[in-house]
Amino acid sequence: ASWLGAERWSAGPTVCCLEGFPGVGKTEIGRSLGDRLRAKGIPVLPIDVLEPGDSQFDDLLLTLAQRFAEEGNDILARAIDDGGGAQKLIGKVAASFRAPSLVVLDEFQNALEVSSGEPSQQFKRLIATIVNQGNVPGRLLLLSDRSPHQGIWSERLAIKQVEGLAVPDGMSFLTALLKDQKRDGEVPQERLADVVSWVGGNPRALRSIVAGLR
DSSP: OHHIIIIIHHHOOSEEEEEOOTTSSHHHHHHHHHHHHHHTTOOEEEEEOOOSSTTHHHHHHHHHHHHHHHTTOOHHHHHHHTTOOHHHHHHHHHHHTTSSOEEEEESGGGGBOTTTSSBOHHHHHHHHHHHTTOSOSOEEEEEESSOOOOSGGGTTSEEEEOOOOOHHHHHHHHHHHHHHTTOTTSSOGGGHHHHHHHTTTOHHHHHHHHHTTO
């Protein structure tokens, strides 16, 4: 969140993708960044990408229209009401990034095609249209459980891998979880490092272990 907030927001690129295994903290990073931006009065629009289907992209556009309208921007909603085609609607989405805002597309792995590992054509067009505007004030953050296959579509994106906690950080995190749940001592101090290594430093897995001690 520090890297995204300090570097990316002021200098770009417009689109950033965080990829990593489920539970490593991608959503938490997006939430932390969103909290910081909301404190500065910058709108934050968190959206989950639905599972693949014929209406997946249309549903995304409708949700974007609703979320932007809630922030006082009804450009996309009016274009949908007017029966605008897909390319026109994509253009309206991109235009909304000309004002400061953060759109977070969680579960972005649902937009990746199984065969190629790249986003579907509609998502590629959306990303390209946003990026082609240059360094606009708005930002798009993609959170994916799968590593997207990189290509022409991703040349101007920042793609970062989110890994599990390092062993010392994981030990501190696990110790804090145990203390919070009043389970101090149920995992011997000399075994903390083993437990963290066993789950690859995955915070969600560590929470599950502690929950299982109840």
